[in-house]
Amino acid sequence: MTQVALIKCSDYDDDLLIKVIKDGLGKIGFDFAQFKNARVGLKPNLLMAATPEKAVTTHPSFFKAVARIVIEQGGTPVLTECNGFGSLRSVMNSAGYAEVVKELGMEVGKMEEIASLRYPQAKLIKRIDISKAFFDVDMIINLPKLKTHGFTYMSGAVKNLFGTIPGLRKARMHLRFPEPNGFSEWLLDLNGALLNGFEKPKTIIHIMDAIVGQEGEGPGPSGTPKKIGAVIFGSDPVAVDFVAAGVAGLDYKKVPTIMLGFKRDFTVSSPEDISVIGQSIEDLRVKNFQPTKSSISSHILRGWLVGPTVKNIFIEKPWPSEEKCTLCYKCMSVCPAGAISQAQDSKKIPLYDYKKCIRCYCCIEFCPEAAISLKKGKLQWLLGF
Ligand code: SF4
Ligand code: SF4
Numbered sequence: 001m002t003q004v005a006l007i008k009c010s011d012y013d014d015d016l017l018i019k020v021i022k023d024g025l026g027k028i029g030f031d032f033a034q035f036k037n038a039r040v041g042l043k044p045n046l047l048m049a050a051t052p053e054k055a056v057t058t059h060p061s062f063f064k065a066v067a068r069i070v071i072e073q074g075g076t077p078v079l080t081e082c083n084g085f086g087s088l089r090s091v092m093n094s095a096g097y098a099e100v101v102k103e104l105g106m107e108v109g110k111m112e113e114i115a116s117l118r119y120p121q122a123k124l125i126k127r128i129d130i131s132k133a134f135f136d137v138d139m140i141i142n143l144p145k146l147k148t149h150g151f152t153y154m155s156g157a158v159k160n161l162f163g164t165i166p167g168l169r170k171a172r173m174h175l176r177f178p179e180p181n182g183f184s185e186w187l188l189d190l191n192g193a194l195l196n197g198f199e200k201p202k203t204i205i206h207i208m209d210a211i212v213g214q215e216g217e218g219p220g221p222s223g224t225p226k227k228i229g230a231v232i233f234g235s236d237p238v239a240v241d242f243v244a245a246g247v248a249g250l251d252y253k254k255v256p257t258i259m260l261g262f263k264r265d266f267t268v269s270s271p272e273d274i275s276v277i278g279q280s281i282e283d284l285r286v287k288n289f290q291p292t293k294s295s296i297s298s299h300i301l302r303g304w305l306v307g308p309t310v311k312n313i314f315i316e317k318p319w320p321s322e323e324k325c326t327l328c329y330k331c332m333s334v335c336p337a338g339a340i341s342q343a344q345d346s347k348k349i350p351l352y353d354y355k356k357c358i359r360c361y362c363c364i365e366f367c368p369e370a371a372i373s374l375k376k377g378k379l380q381w382l383l384g385f
Contacts, residue, residue, distance in 0.1 A: 005233040017065035024233035035075035041137035049094035055225035060096035080109040109133030117197030122189040146213035150361035157206040157237035171336035178358035184256035220365035238267040246281035316374040324371035331363035
């Protein structure tokens with residue numbers, strides 16, 4: 001049985017967080033002595049520059065509480081994060097991390113340099129390049145945020161480790177695996193490589209910030225903050241995500257990283273293998289959590305109907321709004337498929353080429369104005385999915 005601790009936590013009060021995080025780590029049998037003299041990589045979700053209230057990023061108080069515990073136990077916390085867009089400094093300033101790092105005198109990892117993990121058991125890619133900063137720490141604490149995700153349905157522990165990969169390399173992976181199942185298989189390869197690919201294996205613990213998560217069109221500014229009131233702990237990312245889906249009331253069968261994860265040898269193989277300690281999933285389940293509108297039927301179709309015409313009638317497309325768009329072109333700079341170009345004629349929105357678009361929804365994720373929504377394909381309207 002793999003243990004996952006689920007602890008109720010109603011807000012981001014500093015002292016409450018310290019208590020809850022120590023309690024949860026203790027419940028999963030974590031030995032605090034492991035922190036002594038260790039360099040501990042803390043990997044939050046710093047997707048983009050956004051204030052903590054937007055719930056796009058792991059809350060800075062949550063990050064700070066973990067860092068304080070590491071310091072108290074004689075370790076050295078290091079901020080290790082390859083953020084999605086913009087410079088890490090600017091994201092840290094907006095997300096409230098700059099103050100925490102300054103207050104605690106923390107080291108920030110140098111994320112640009114690359115080193116390779118080798119994982120012969122991988123299904124898709126056996127050598128994965130990640131930031132060398134993760135090689136330079138003794139253990140990793142993954143600090144994901146519970147959010148919906150237009151592409152992978154949910155963003156949690158498995159998905160957050162995508163941020164071990166610097167900058168444009170992330171976009172390349174979207175282009176290489178343009179449909180959710182393939183991309184999720186690759187994310188699981190990455191998770192397996194982090195567990196098995198270092199010369200000396202590192203302890204990896206997942207502590208999920210599900211105090212305030214995101215519902216609707218997450219994981220960026222288009223998502224809606226949702227009070228959930230939980231912190232989830234475990235050493236198995238798939239088991240942690242399964243519990244998170246349960247607390248949010250999401251159908252775990254729609255989360256490809258969970259369903260495909262059950263088939264991997266480094267994780268649990270079914271819900272029956274997971275023992276939830278602390279509170280029960282039912283006790284903490286939130287009411288009326290809104291999933292993403294990006295339909296699972298379109299995710300399935302995406303796998304085999306990849307021609308441009310079929311794609312345009314069956315799969316939701318990103319649709320910018322003239323009312324909200326400021327023509328900042330952040331969408332254009334993150335689009336891995338080169339499907340977005342400058343506005344034409346008198347249009348006040350960028351020009352989208354839906355034949356090139358691979359429906360990764362990175363543009364929605366990173367649009368600072370939440371100006372892009374999902375528009376159903378013509379046949380989706382007619383057929384009602
Ligand atoms: S859609 Fe969003 S990201 Fe793209 S140009 Fe408009 S405001 Fe910027
Ligand atoms: S237009 Fe948006 S959804 Fe389409 S490939 Fe580019 S970033 Fe992805």
